[in-house]
Amino acid sequence: MTPPPAEHAGRPAGTNRDGKITREMVLATALELIDRDGPDGLSMRRLAHALGRDPMILYRHTPNKAALLDGVAETVLAQLTVDPTARDWATELRTIARDYRRLALAHPHVVPLLVTRPLATPLALRPQGTLRPLEDILTLLTRAGFSGPDALHIYRALFGFLHGHVLNELQELIDNPAETDDLLRLGLHRLPIAEFPLLRSLATALASYNGATELERGLDILLTGLTTTLTPHPA
Amino acid sequence: MTPPPAEHAGRPAGTNRDGKITREMVLATALELIDRDGPDGLSMRRLAHALGRDPMILYRHTPNKAALLDGVAETVLAQLTVDPTARDWATELRTIARDYRRLALAHPHVVPLLVTRPLATPLALRPQGTLRPLEDILTLLTRAGFSGPDALHIYRALFGFLHGHVLNELQELIDNPAETDDLLRLGLHRLPIAEFPLLRSLATALASYNGATELERGLDILLTGLTTTLTPHPA
DNA sequence: TCCGAACGTCTACGTTGTAGGTCTACAGTC
DNA sequence: GACTGTAGACCTACAACGTAGACGTTCGGA
Numbered sequence: 063m064t065p066p067p068a069e070h071a072g073r074p075a076g077t078n079r080d081g082k083i084t085r086e087m088v089l090a091t092a093l094e095l096i097d098r099d100g101p102d103g104l105s106m107r108r109l110a111h112a113l114g115r116d117p118m119i120l121y122r123h124t125p126n127k128a129a130l131l132d133g134v135a136e137t138v139l140a141q142l143t144v145d146p147t148a149r150d151w152a153t154e155l156r157t158i159a160r161d162y163r164r165l166a167l168a169h170p171h172v173v174p175l176l177v178t179r180p181l182a183t184p185l186a187l188r189p190q191g192t193l194r195p196l197e198d199i200l201t202l203l204t205r206a207g208f209s210g211p212d213a214l215h216i217y218r219a220l221f222g223f224l225h226g227h228v229l230n231e232l233q234e235l236i237d238n239p240a241e242t243d244d245l246l247r248l249g250l251h252r253l254p255i256a257e258f259p260l261l262r263s264l265a266t267a268l269a270s271y272n273g274a275t276e277l278e279r280g281l282d283i284l285l286t287g288l289t290t291t292l293t294p295h296p297a
Numbered sequence: 298m299t300p301p302p303a304e305h306a307g308r309p310a311g312t313n314r315d316g317k318i319t320r321e322m323v324l325a326t327a328l329e330l331i332d333r334d335g336p337d338g339l340s341m342r343r344l345a346h347a348l349g350r351d352p353m354i355l356y357r358h359t360p361n362k363a364a365l366l367d368g369v370a371e372t373v374l375a376q377l378t379v380d381p382t383a384r385d386w387a388t389e390l391r392t393i394a395r396d397y398r399r400l401a402l403a404h405p406h407v408v409p410l411l412v413t414r415p416l417a418t419p420l421a422l423r424p425q426g427t428l429r430p431l432e433d434i435l436t437l438l439t440r441a442g443f444s445g446p447d448a449l450h451i452y453r454a455l456f457g458f459l460h461g462h463v464l465n466e467l468q469e470l471i472d473n474p475a476e477t478d479d480l481l482r483l484g485l486h487r488l489p490i491a492e493f494p495l496l497r498s499l500a501t502a503l504a505s506y507n508g509a510t511e512l513e514r515g516l517d518i519l520l521t522g523l524t525t526t527l528t529p530h531p532a
Numbered sequence: 533t534c535c536g537a538a539c540g541t542c543t544a545c546g547t548t549g550t551a552g553g554t555c556t557a558c559a560g561t562c
Numbered sequence: 563g564a565c566t567g568t569a570g571a572c573c574t575a576c577a578a579c580g581t582a583g584a585c586g587t588t589c590g591g592a
Contacts, residue, residue, distance in 0.1 A: 082539090083539085083540090105578075105579060105580080106579080106580060106581080107578075107579070107580090115540080115541095116540065116541050116542080117541095117580090117581090118540075118541065118542080118581080119539075119540060121580095121581070121582095122538075122539060122540080126580080126581080127580065127581090173416075174409075174413040174416065177412060177413070177464055178409040178412070178413060178464070180464075180468050181408075181409065181464070181467055181468055184484055185468065185469075185484075185485075185503070186484035186485045186487055186488060187484050187487070190488070190492075190493075193488070193493060193496060197493045197495055200495040200496065200499070201495055204495060210495065210498065210499045210502055211499070211502040213495075214499055214502050214503065215511075215514070218465055218511065219514075219515060219518070221461070221465070222458065222461030222462045222464070222465045222515065223457065223458060223461050224461065225460065225461040225464055225465075226456070226457030226458050226459065226460040226461035226462075227457045227461075229412055229413075229415075229416070229457070229460055230453050230456070230457045230460075232416055233415050233416060233420065234420075249419055249420070249421035249422050250420075250421045252421055252422070253421060253425070253428070257425070257432070258425075258428060258432045259432075260432055260435040260436055260439060260445065260448075261428060261431060261432050261435065263445065264435070264445045264446070264449055267445055267446040267449050268420070268449065276450075276453065279450070279526070280454060280457065282522070282526070283454070283518070283519060283522030283523065283526060284518060284519075286522055286525070287517070287518030287519065287521060287522045288518065290521070291514070291518060318570095318571095340547080340548065340549080341548080341549060341550080342547080342548075342549090350571080350572095351571065351572050351573080352549090352550090353550085353571075353572065353573080354570075354571060354572085356550075356551095357569085357570065357571085361549080361550080362548095362549065362550090
């Protein structure tokens with residue numbers, strides 16, 4: 063993901079030798095652990111063990127565990143690249159949305175961090191990698207002729223929707239045992255029929271959830287809604 | 298939520314005396330602790346202490362801590378009542394959205410649980426209090442003439458949007474020190490101007506976030522988008 | 533050559549979730 | 563009344579956790 067330090071061979075022998083730990087390495091293996099075992103599977107001790115080091119070195123690269131989690135969320139989010147010079151803002155937003163969804167599916171266990179970690183940190187104190195996409199989207203939209211506040215509004219609407227969608231989609235992914243009967247597969251048979259008739263009857267509809275098309279449908283709604291509500295006034 | 302044992306006065310003296318603990322009491326004080334200290338402020342020991350009991354009694358009412366958190370999320374979500382017989386489905390959805398927002402603002406520390414706990418549990422194994430609003434909304438929409446899958450789609454769109462919006466709004470609420478200068482208040486002065494010009498220039502716009510109107514605007518977009526995309530065919 | 537900083541390691545403390553055992557009080561059966 | 567099963571409450575104990583503090587080593591720059 064993030065490139066390793068450019069040169070590693072021509073070092074003054076001793077620095078950055080095999081035993082040297084970098085922040086990138088820490089974050090990368092932390093991400094691996096979370097991807098494999100979920101957020102609760104990550105402990106400082108386990109992470110250190112995975113690195114083959116003493117647990118305490120970690121605190122040379124992060125003030126505490128919370129900051130480390132922020133770092134992981136940041137490295138994932140930093141993979142979201144925005145082209146602020148795109149000609150058509152709407153299709154660029156679509157691309158961003160698809161990329162975001164792709165990232166979320168690639169790291170489902172990180173999604174809780176992505177959506178909740180910001181709650182713990184005021185906006186401007188967040189790592190700059192997290193703010194990069196925001197700034198880029200703002201330039202994209204102002205270049206397209208939107209006012210600053212409108213651009214902000216669009217950004218909020220987009221990411222609000224994206225967060226919601228991704229959370230939705232991951233819920234559906236939780237259970238995919240190869241069970242044939244939808245009712246059984248979803249465990250809906252547990253529900254009393256008298257109280258949850260519709261939910262039970264919609265088993266197949268629930269089981270055949272398609273995140274990609276759901277995303278596109280949502281984007282259709284959102285973008286048409288946005289274009290009818292707000293109009294860019296050309297520069 | 299689940300009714301307490303019907304009679305409590307005419308007991309054979311000794312049962313259910315002052316010292317008796319119910320699941321509702323556990324969940325209620327757990328909610329209090331979370332509201333006050335955040336999710337990390339809740340430990341089994343602290344909760345027991347708040348109840349004036351031994352920590353281990355808690356395991357008479359919940360299999361483990363995760364289930365207890367689910368219970369807290371459930372009690373909050375169960376306060377969301379839906380009227381499946383409402384005449385106008387769109388305005389009913391609006392009401393639901395406003396109620397949800399109100400709940401979220403009343404218990405901001407529970408919101409992370411509300412949006413992420415479902416990820417840990419397959420849909421049908423979730424407590425029925427959580428599924429009640431879903432079923433009710435489905436009946437509301439099918440009564441309005443929507444097909445089952447369309448109703449499901451609308452439900453997903455609504456709650457996806459709601460989750461996203463609430464997360465957005467809570468982010469803005471994090472920091473409200475009584476600082477006069479917006480730039481300073483948001484800590485944006487920390488950002489290099491060259492790299493984040495727009496973000497810095499939008500300080501006042503960022504500072505004057507209004508969740509209620511933002512919600513209404515989002516609902517406008519969503520509902521108009523939904524009505525143009527899907528049409529109920531009358532029963 | 534010396535110094536300060538960074539890096540790595542070790543030990544230790546208080547807290548966490550919860551398994552296991554024990555002791556008590558009561559309900560139901562003879 | 564005696565016996566038994568069952569549920570509740572309490573205690574102890576354990577492994578794992580995050581991280582403070584101290585100590586040694588290594589290294590770039592003065």
